[in-house]
Amino acid sequence: MTEYLVLGDGAALPADLSERTPDLHLVTVGKKRNLRVQADVFRTHLWRDPSERLYDLLRLAAFVYGADTRTSRGSTKDVFASEWSRSFRMVLPVRDLTFWERREVQDALVETLQFLTGDQFTFDFVQRTPHRSVQRIFDFKETLGQLPDVEVVVLFSGGIDSLAAVLQAVREDRHPLLVSHRPGPVIDRRQQNLVEELRRLNPWVFPHVSMWVNRHSGKRTVEFTQRSRSFLFTSLGVVTAATLGIDDIWLCDNGVVSINLPQSSENVGTFHSRSTHPRYLALAQGLMRLVTDQGRLAITNMLFDKTKKEVLEIIAASGHPELIQETVSCAHTEGMTRHQPHCGVCTQCIDRRFASTAAGLTKYDLLSRYEKDVFCDPLREGLQRTHAENYVRFATRLESLQTPDQLFETFPELYDCLPDDGDAEACARVTFDLLHRHQQTVNGVLEQKIQAHSQDIRRASLPLDCLLRLVVSGHHTKDRRISYVERLRSLINKSLPAAFQTQPATNERHV
């Protein structure tokens, strides 16, 4: 495994590395800046400065994110994924060197990042040169009163799940402060719109801290899997919470996504993201308690026991189901239009379509906002068909599992979700119930759609490669001779035009 040497903000290389040239030099300050970290957002939005250690955390998370997105995990053609896991040696400057050099801190940091990203990390911290002090605009003690009485920090991505978490906090009268990561202008605009809508519809002011952390210049983003983004997101929430003296941070996804079990056997380890995985949240909470010295700091996924359909029902129950149409779930931010922001065939879009159909909320999740109708449009070979088929296959497999024991034996990845201390049996039961409800939702929607399109299916007027046809295809029960003839016909159809491309057929015999 190649070790990538990553240098942050011109830190001096330790003696054992002095001969090496860094593979990546990330700079967050000065004229040669290539990584934008909008650290002053806390001054402008919260009117106070985070502690030096929190600034360190923020930059550390940004450096990890920068290294992650600028180092390739290899192509998807790399069958055995030999380049998927990378090894990073990070030389980073920090202000609170004594703290970051502590063994327990480094162990917690490395374990958290390794679980989240599947990469190897080694950190060398060096003393950051004291920065030029910035003139304070406000007298902090006097301005404290200007902030509303915030009780919980909710990490807000602008998707359905984080919106439901915000509404849940409102329902519990918890006065949430929203924190967002701004990776690019498209997502930023969506988040701002949604916050405006929330403010318009609710009496609460929804303070919103939104921070730019993205590429400023230099080496282009080459890796879009962004497994470390959740650590950056968590760190933004923690810095905000700790600066305000708040203990509760919500990082929410519905339970099925949070666990993110492999839908097919080719999904191994961090091939599927672990952004809100229970183990990641537990590891991150342990680390962040050390960083903040807040022993009661809690990073919680309030939606863990909910399916996507149930999350949508939380939004509907808020009395404002129309907010659903303001959220975007699609994995593809680039190339989508404002009126059609969903591709319809990535895993997130598929999950959203099934959930909104099951919840009876399609009025607020219009088909016209999807580029493709996953149920009836042809699915191209490759990603599109694989995602859709795997999604359905996963639900079918879940349907056959009758007990938590069977579930854990079939998906031993679930052992990572069990708490270190606590009732494992109870947790297993909750997980089983959750996934059972998920499969009921998915299979129920399929039955509903098959019924709705029964005429098209009977007439065989749906494309052969649309999801409904794939699901109901009873092809394997067909007479094999007919299959053989059809196969021959398809081969001839494909090969004849190519064979006569340069010289037209002269007669029947020639053909």
Next chain:
Amino acid sequence: MGHIRVGRLPKSKPWADLFDRLQGIEINPAQVAQATAEAAQQQFAALEGDRRINYCFWFLVRLVTAARGDDFVGGLARLGLSKPSFTSGLSFVQQVARNIDREQRKRGPPTVFSQLAELSLRQVLSANLVEQSRTLFGTGQQEIQAACRAISTRQNFGRVARDFFATFMSRTIRYLIDKELSNYIGTNGAIGSPTHVLHFEHVLDRHCHETAKIVEEFAGGWFSKHDWETNNDISENETAGFTAFALEKIQMDLREGEG
């Protein structure tokens, strides 16, 4: 769903036979396994010396030998499981999983295969310890130890070793063919629907299990002999030979076809 990375198999010559098998009007798991094992022969051969895979098997060996002894907790501590909790089989397997993950990293960075080996071990332990350690009066150290000890007979160890290696090979083959299977559903081939894929995978698992029969026959004897010779102290190096043999034998039989 969160982000999921999926890939495809290259359309190069070594994989051509597998593509032919997948698009045939009949799909035979033995032939698919054979074509996959042929195409990935080089990578599969390298597994025989993989320390991380061997570690999983060695852990299984030492877990059952620890259960045989008087000092189960001490035996577990020597495996890295200090202060284990015995409140349930699930919780015990969870601790084992964490420990293996940590120990595997000491033996090299994680690979697809090392992770599949770890999952296979979890699956086998799950099948043999969770339900078996439950009693009307709950679960404790005694029950976990008894469930582990039950695997330590010559016959049962052979069965569990076979399960481990068969599961590992099956997961490995499915890891590869699942990159393509979705594209062959309902396209005039033999796979009609996602349900049919599940059925196919089930038959493939059974085929791998049949192919690993030789491991069962050999593992029981190997375990008894070495456990006696080493006085309950089989080393990681000693299991390496067996791991290499088991993997080589299964792969050879898979390449030969019908098991």
